[in-house]
Amino acid sequence: MNRMDRLYALVEELRAAGPRGRTARQLAGHFEVSVRTIERDLSALGQAGVPLATKQGRTGGYTLDPSMSLPPLNFTPREATAIAVALSRGDHVLFARDARSALQKIVAAMPERALEEARTAAAKVRLLVQPVPDPDAEIAETIWRAVRDNHVLRIGYVDVGGIGTEREVEPQHVVVGPNGSYLTAWCHLRQDDRVFRMDRITRAERTPTPPRPRRAAPEPVVDGHCTKLPEWVLRPEDLLPNSDIGLSRDPATVGAARRPGG
Numbered sequence: 001m002n003r004m005d006r007l008y009a010l011v012e013e014l015r016a017a018g019p020r021g022r023t024a025r026q027l028a029g030h031f032e033v034s035v036r037t038i039e040r041d042l043s044a045l046g047q048a049g050v051p052l053a054t055k056q057g058r059t060g061g062y063t064l065d066p067s068m069s070l071p072p073l074n075f076t077p078r079e080a081t082a083i084a085v086a087l088s089r090g091d092h093v094l095f096a097r098d099a100r101s102a103l104q105k106i107v108a109a110m111p112e113r114a115l116e117e118a119r120t121a122a123a124k125v126r127l128l129v130q131p132v133p134d135p136d137a138e139i140a141e142t143i144w145r146a147v148r149d150n151h152v153l154r155i156g157y158v159d160v161g162g163i164g165t166e167r168e169v170e171p172q173h174v175v176v177g178p179n180g181s182y183l184t185a186w187c188h189l190r191q192d193d194r195v196f197r198m199d200r201i202t203r204a205e206r207t208p209t210p211p212r213p214r215r216a217a218p219e220p221v222v223d224g225h226c227t228k229l230p231e232w233v234l235r236p237e238d239l240l241p242n243s244d245i246g247l248s249r250d251p252a253t254v255g256a257a258r259r260p261g262g
Helices: 003-020 024-031 035-047 077-089 096-109 112-122 137-149 230-234
Strands: 052-055 061-064 153-158 164-177 180-187 192-197 201-206
Touching: 003 024, 003 035, 003 061, 003 096, 024 035, 024 061, 035 052, 077 096, 077 112, 137 153, 137 164, 137 180, 137 201, 164 192
Parallel strands: none
Antiparallel strands: 052 061, 153 164, 153 201, 164 180, 180 192
8 A cells, every 4th residue: 555545544543433443553553564664655645735633642542623523323233244245255355354444444434233134144145156266466466557548568478378478458447256366468479359367367567558449348358257347336326226236248148258378
């Protein structure tokens, strides 16, 4: 996590903590940096005008002025259970920390009685999981930033036959599925769209090469699966009751739309 991201996340962490606040040591452990780094970050936030306050004593720490916080959101126990189930299904190395942070904010905003009811309901649910190889966390983060910012990547890739290649690719999508996670990209070496298993990418670094002019990237179809678009979850006003959220392809029409990375 770079410093700008951490500064934003610090404010959100203090917002979620509410009047209880957080000590510098707790924040350092949460963000996996030194206490001195956290203290420098908090000083920078204060100088930038973020209204921080400190509490003295054994339970002391840093808090955020209540005026910077939203009023509590009234999640019902069923809503909280649904969110917990959804976040548990999406335990991907790229989003695991953010999913935990989001759930902590929901838990902090709920009355204790409603929270206990949600926990009791969630304890009755079981999710079927299929163990799949996780990509390297640092490589996955580099890939994600390149996808988000439209940067060309130079990657090392080992295909299913164990043959390694070096290539430059223009990332298009990160695909998270039941058999693993993938990068879809335009491959300079093959001059075609390709799908790369992220756990087979051994190295990833951004290059100064400018990407080609933006073009409409085809919707990814991987391992015969169609895709869903999480973006639609962030547009609840567009959703119809009982609709299949953000389905990008009709399953009946799905074929081998892309070649695997090779």
